[in-house]
Amino acid sequence: MTSYSSLFQPIQLGDITVQNRIGMSALTRNRAPNTVPSDLMAEYYVQRTLGGAGLIVTEGALVTRQGTEWSHAPGIWNSEQTEAWKKIVDAVHSNGGRIYAQLWHVGRLSHPDASEQKLAGTPVYGPSAISARGGKFRNVPGSSGYVTPTAVPDPQVIVDQFKQAAINAKLAGFDGVELHGANGYLITQFLDSTANNRTDKWGGSIENRSRFGLEVLKALVDVFGRNVALKLSPSGGYNDVGMPLQETLDTYRYFITEADKLNLSYITLVRYVPHTDHHGERKRGIPHDVLESYRTYIKNAKIFLNATVTAEEADALIAAGKIDGAFIGFNWITHPDLAKRVLHGKVLDNIPDIPHLQPGKGDGNWTVGYTDYPVAVY
Template sequence: MSALTRNRALGTIPNDIMVEYYGQRSVGGAGLIVTEGTLVSRQGTEWPHAPGIWDEEQIAGWKKIVDQVHANGSYIYCQLWHVGRVAHPDAPQQKLSGKPTAVEDPWTIVAQFKQAAINAKEAGFDGVELHGANGYIITQFLDNTANQRTDQWGGSIENRARFGLEVLKAMVEVFGENVALKVSPAGGYNDVGMPLQETLDTFNYFISEADKLGLAYITLVRYIPATDVEFDGKKRATAHDVLESYRGAVKNAKLFLNASVLPEEGAELVSKGKIDGIFIGFNWITHPDLAKRVQNGKPLNNIPDIPHLQGAKDDSALSVGYTDYPTAQ
C-alpha cells in the first residue's frame, strides 16, 4: 500500500481514527504499508491536516498505529516529507511554519530528516521511505528549473543530486537497509519539469547513486496526467516511460512501480523480471480489504466520489470517506 495523503491528523497529531484506518488495511491484506507523507518539521503545506513526526506527542500517536499494524501481522514504513518551496505561512493548521525562503544551509534540513528517522524508530516503524516525488524538496533540488543555486548544491547534476543523497545517507545511518526512496521523474506537479534528456541524465544519476546506499527498495512513479497541471498555458511534466528509462539504474534495491498499475499488469511485469512488485494507492482508499479481494476474485466497490483529500474540520466527521468503506462479504 503506497503513501496516501488523507488529512485526518488534526493539529498534525496522529489519532485513534488513523489507528483504525491503518489497522483496517493491514487486516485487509496489505503486507507492507507506507504511511501518508509525514512532515519532518512544521511547514506550511497545502494539506490541512497532514501528520508530523517532530515531537513526542506525534511519536506517541504513531506508536499506536504501528502497534496495531504489527498486531495484524503487517509491516509499516513511515514516509518522510518536506514540502520545500511549496510551503506557505497561511496554510491551514500550519500558522507557525514561517514562510518559504531560500535554504541558507541545506544541512539543517538533512538534520531534520535524520531526527525524523530517529523519531520513527522510536515509534517502532520497520523502516522509512524518502518522499522524493511530486515536486517537493528533493525534486526541487534535482530540477534545474527550480534549483538556481550556485554553490555545492546547485549547477551540475552531481551537485543537484547531493541534497537528496545526503538525506538518504542520514536516514541510512538510523535505519540501515530499511530505507526506501520514491521518485517521480515524469511528474510536473508543483511546477517542476525539465527537458527529456536533462531529466533522463539527472534521474539516472540520482537513482543509480541512491541504489549504491543499500536501500530496501526504490519506487518509480509513472506519469500521472491528473497531476500535470498547466502553468501559463503549458503542461510542466516530461511524460516518458519511467520503468524502461530507469530500471537499469537499479541493480541492488528491490524495484517497485506505482501509479495506475493494476494487479494483472503488475503480475506480468514481475513475471518478466522487470520489477519486483507494485505499490497500489487509490484503490486502498475505497477498499480496506483490497489485497484479499484480489486474491479471492471479489469485485471492487463502485464508488465514483472519493473524498480522500478534503479531510475534516473537526473530529465529528473524520470517519467519512476514511474508515466507512465496506469490505467484501
C-alpha cells in the first residue's frame, strides 16, 4: 500500500489551508433546474466533502444567462442563485470542507435558439464573428451545430459580469473563485488567434489577446483578494481552438506570467487528453508537455495538474517539487469517497453510469448516476 506522504500533506491556498492535495475539479452535472442550484447538488458536494476532497471546485457557474448545451447548468448572476449556492457552501463548510466557485462564460458556444439564450435577449457573443466548427446542441431541436457569433461590442461589459458573479460568490460564502480559462470557452476564445481577429485593444498582438482574461482576473482579485485561481488548457483543442505550437507557447507563457503577478492562489494546467480533442474527424489540440512548458513561468501561485492524473503520479510529482497538488475529475463522479479510498488503499471499482452523467430527456430521478454511488467499507 502506497503511503502517499506528499499527497496527504495540507497546503496553503491564498488565505485558507486545505487538508490534502487531492482536489475535485469542476464537473458539469446539469442538475440545477432553471439555472438555480438545488438541494440535491448540496447532497452531492457534501458526499465528496465527507469523502476527503481537499478543495472542491464547483461545476462551472454561468456569470450571465447563456444558451449553453446544458439546460440545467447553474448560474451565479442573480440573488436567487446566490442564496441557493449559499446553502451548498454552508453545508460543505459545516462538514469541514473548502469550496471554490468556478466562474464560466461559454462565449461563441451558446446557441440563439436555446431557451436560456432567448430569455437573455442578447446575441451569442464571441471575441469575433468566427464560428466554432463541430458541436451539437442536444437541447435545441434541429440544431446543426454552432452559429456565427456577434463580436462583443464592449468586452468590458462582460468583465463587469464576471465581477458581479464574484461579488455574488462572496455573498454565498465561497472560499474563493476559479476562472474557467480552459476548454475553448470565452477566456480561451480571446486568447486564441483562430477565434479572435479583433483589431482593437482586445485582439491582434499576444498582449491584446491576453487583455480580456487579465482584466477579468483583476476584477476577481478586487473582490476575493488572494483567493482567486485560474484553470488553463494550453494544449487542448476542445471546442475548436488551437494555434500552432510556437504561437501557443508564446501566448500562454505571456498570459501565465502576467496572471501570476496578480498573486493568485493557484493555477491549474490541464494536460492534453486525446479523447477530448474531437471536432468531427479534425484534431485541433497541440500536444505538448504543459508542466515542462509553463511551470517555470509560475513563480507565486501554487501549481496544480489536471487530466488523467492518478494519485500515485500526483504523489510522485509533488515529492519531486514539480507540482503542489492535483485536481481529479471523473473518478470523483463515480467515487464520492475518492480521497479516503486512496488513503486507505481501497480500489476505485464503482462502475460509471454513463447515460446519467447528465440527466437525459424524461429522466425524473436526478439522483441516479449522481448521488447513488456507494462508498467503500472502512
